[in-house]
Amino acid sequence: MDSTKPALDRIDHRILAELQNNARLSNKELAAIVGLAPSSCLARVQKLVRDGVLAGFHAEVDPAAVGIGIQALVFVRMARHQPRDMQAYWDHLLELPEVLDLYYVAGSHDLVVHVGVRDVDHLRELVAEPISDFEHLGQIETSLIFQHHRSAVLPNYAPEPEPAKATRSGSKPPRKTRRKATEP
Amino acid sequence: MDSTKPALDRIDHRILAELQNNARLSNKELAAIVGLAPSSCLARVQKLVRDGVLAGFHAEVDPAAVGIGIQALVFVRMARHQPRDMQAYWDHLLELPEVLDLYYVAGSHDLVVHVGVRDVDHLRELVAEPISDFEHLGQIETSLIFQHHRSAVLPNYAPEPEPAKATRSGSKPPRKTRRKATEP
DNA sequence: TGTCCATGCGAATTCAATTTGGTGGAATTT
């Protein structure tokens, strides 16, 4: 049925969690954390990237360091909801560098725009011009953000299919180093 | 005056931009991009981390892979705005794994809560129980998210103080490899 | 003009990433 759903096991989820917390973990460290050999761990990470489960790796930077003095949410209600118009306005907003997040939602607002600007003047200009500059707009309401928190890691609601490889007897029966083929 | 503001130069901002796009860039690659020797580049990155400008490195994972089927914005209006109550409710929300973003804003809403849940039942339970379970709450409105976009990199409004090291004559007068101290 | 400081470089060392060939267990086939 679902060709795109090999389902992630416990170790995969562990890898995702660790990399969400710290994307700079070296493969060796990650392998040690999840209890795998570096080579096996690397193979899993590469697979997760190939499958699009790991969609990117981003540094988090202090907004103040790039001159963002204030942030705001702008709630926009459209006067018309033609898909054509919505899409055009959506694309328009995405081109604004000030737009950090863009939500298209059901309910009494249509769009919620999270913006980061230099100062109040910048905010006023942004809302007055590029954001309001569109046909078929209804109400616009701007709310200053006092505080914002973003969780770094997503919850995990996925059922784990298998013990992924239950190390049944104790912890690690270290395999006897076998090497005979290339040996005098 | 400002002991914590050595101001970032052009190269620093370039580093920030690149790492926001791809936090897994190797130091060597990054150095090549920004036009620095690996050792110099590493020193800058380490400094940016020490100074808190680089606040973290996070993997971005596909919500579907962890079982998040739907996302929503929950708009909450408080009945009372006592700082004590606000803070308690804020902390309460932060403990919910479903909460992905939390905004405390001025305006007609007080809190905007971005949640990721398994399905509609999960959403109903979340809003009915943990989110509504607090005194002094006013209106609550839940809006399904149809589409969400997050920009990976912040804009840069910071003025660049100095050419960081203007290579005035041409590009790279390759320094004559000096090594005399340890030479016959 | 001389000194200090910040920043950069290259070479050397240390350590990690990646490749490869082989192993064992579990599931599947005979």
Add this chain to the structure above:
DNA sequence: AAATTCCACCAAATTGAATTCGCATGGACA
């Protein structure tokens, strides 16, 4: 049930990067 296939894993080896270090350069300041 025995044989076979397949898959994920591991260890070792190689390649290549991260990190350290001593020194050089150029601007700021006196």
